[in-house]
Amino acid sequence: xxxxxxxxxxxxxxxxxxxxxxxxxxxxxxxxxxxxxxxxxxxxxxxxxxxxxxxxxxxxxxxxxxxxxxxxxxxxxxxxxxxxxxxxxxxxxxxxxxxxxxxxxxxxxxxxx
Amino acid sequence: xxxxxxxxxxxxxxxxxxxxxxxxxxxxxxxxxxxxxxxxxxxxxxxxxxxxxxxxxxxxxxxxxxxxxxxxxxxxxxxxxxxxxxxxxxxxxxxxxxxxxxxxxxxxxxxxxx
Numbered sequence: 001x002x003x004x005x006x007x008x009x010x011x012x013x014x015x016x017x018x019x020x021x022x023x024x025x026x027x028x029x030x031x032x033x034x035x036x037x038x039x040x041x042x043x044x045x046x047x048x049x050x051x052x053x054x055x056x057x058x059x060x061x062x063x064x065x066x067x068x069x070x071x072x073x074x075x076x077x078x079x080x081x082x083x084x085x086x087x088x089x090x091x092x093x094x095x096x097x098x099x100x101x102x103x104x105x106x107x108x109x110x111x112x113x
Numbered sequence: 114x115x116x117x118x119x120x121x122x123x124x125x126x127x128x129x130x131x132x133x134x135x136x137x138x139x140x141x142x143x144x145x146x147x148x149x150x151x152x153x154x155x156x157x158x159x160x161x162x163x164x165x166x167x168x169x170x171x172x173x174x175x176x177x178x179x180x181x182x183x184x185x186x187x188x189x190x191x192x193x194x195x196x197x198x199x200x201x202x203x204x205x206x207x208x209x210x211x212x213x214x215x216x217x218x219x220x221x222x223x224x225x226x227x
Binding site: 004033042043047058089090105107109 | 149155179199214215216220
């Protein structure tokens with residue numbers, strides 16, 4: 001049973017560029033959440049997608065946007081990259097309304113130079 | 114505002130030396146408190162969920178407990194392979210069955226020396 005998979009594992013971009021990160025949820029899960037984890041910090045909630053709609057959003061600017069596809073997979077897009085966007089981006093999946101814990105992928109390490 | 118504070122930031126133990134990690138929280142209606150383990154360069158790995166004060170969960174050398182204001186992760190006779198960052202997170206009750214976001218602490222970096 002495949003868990004949460006994310007791609008790519010590492011990415012280097014230049015300030016001002018745009019980036020797209022991808023996530024496939026664990027089998028049987030329909031809800032995808034994205035988190036940003038800066039070095040030495042805990043993960044910070046970006047947003048959550050369910051039924052192809054953004055359901056909740058954390059304190060992140062509109063440069064951060066996302067999408068969920070009919071097969072429940074998801075993308076995170078970040079426009080106009082800043083140096084401060086360098087972080088580990090984690091995708092987590094769950095079943096809506098289910099009291100099971102979030103399952104995390106191993107993340108995408110984004111470096112902005 | 115929902116908030117999680119973990120202490121200590123870092124902890125170094127000798128193999129076999131038991132200790133506890135602390136997680137203090139404030140949340141508007143707790144649905145669950147979660148403990149995760151995170152190895153370098155990896156995503157968080159789920160350990161425990163606690164739902165109400167007085168609840169305890171155990172897994173191998175780890176035991177998690179919950180009160181109305183804090184949670185403890187007790188590590189009994191740790192081994193070097195227990196070295197990792199331990200993250201605590203809370204989830205507030207959602208509406209209409211919605212799965213709410215997790216609020217994480219900054220973690221405790223545990224190093225167990227042989």
